[in-house]
């Protein structure tokens with residue numbers, strides 16, 4: 122009971138889990154990952170996360186040594202072993218440990234790591250009040266649609282935002298096109314419609330983002346993916362972030378400019394109520 126890890130066939134306490142210093146995940150970020158949360162101890166949108174993991178792995182030519190069925194069993198076992206009410210599941214696959222050299226190593230076994238920790242939700246008061254973000258030039262690598270561990274630009278952007286008193290950073294292209302935040306997708310609400318930047322290699326195809334977009338028709342809301350400029354966000358009635366950990370989180374200011382009336386808007390609140398709060402009740 123407590124934080125649990127799975128490494129290449131074995132479960133152990135997270136504090137005991139070790140990988141080699143020659144692991145290519147550590148040395149080259151030669152690795153892909155997923156982050157998954159549970160609701161009522163059930164991994165949420167697991168099939169979709171596993172599909173994206175396969176797409177990411179295929180994009181970097183990394184074979185996954187386990188079937189989806191086996192991974193699902195291991196995920197359930199990790200959740201059970203952790204004993205937590207709600208669990209954050211982190212899954213990372215690397216090209217394995219091998220003598221350091223750039224080419225793919227011959228014969229190295231992929232490293233499969235999963236960790237199971239208590240899920241931490243955004244505090245209710247933060248969700249009620251909303252957060253501020255800052256925009257910044259996007260200097261990340263060119264294949265942000267691959268969920269790779271090449272996250273240094275994301276790490277630096279998040280820290281810069283925190284240092285400047287914002288909650289997060291939004292990556293914006295040279296043409297003022299908005300992509301996403303450091304670890305979530307972004308949406309705008311305008312005249313009751315809900316839009317998110319259209320898919321490209323500058324955006325991670327968010328599982329939560331898809332879940333929201335696919336839920337819109339059922340909720341009687343128009344929207345989907347389209348080209349979004351920073352000015353569109355600034356002129357929007359509401360802006361919100363979306364992700365596995367973030368769920369939906371209202372943005373009340375960008376670069377110090379107030380969004381809408383500076384409060385978390387009704388559509389953002391409704392989407393949280395209908396798509397996330399209902400999962401925990």
Ligand code: PMP
Pocket residue numbers: 156275301302303304305306325326327328329330363364365366
């Ligand atoms: N964009 C980035 C850069 C992310 O790291 C994440 C979080 N994994 C997301 C978007 C949201 O994706 P998801 O809904 O699958 O968590």
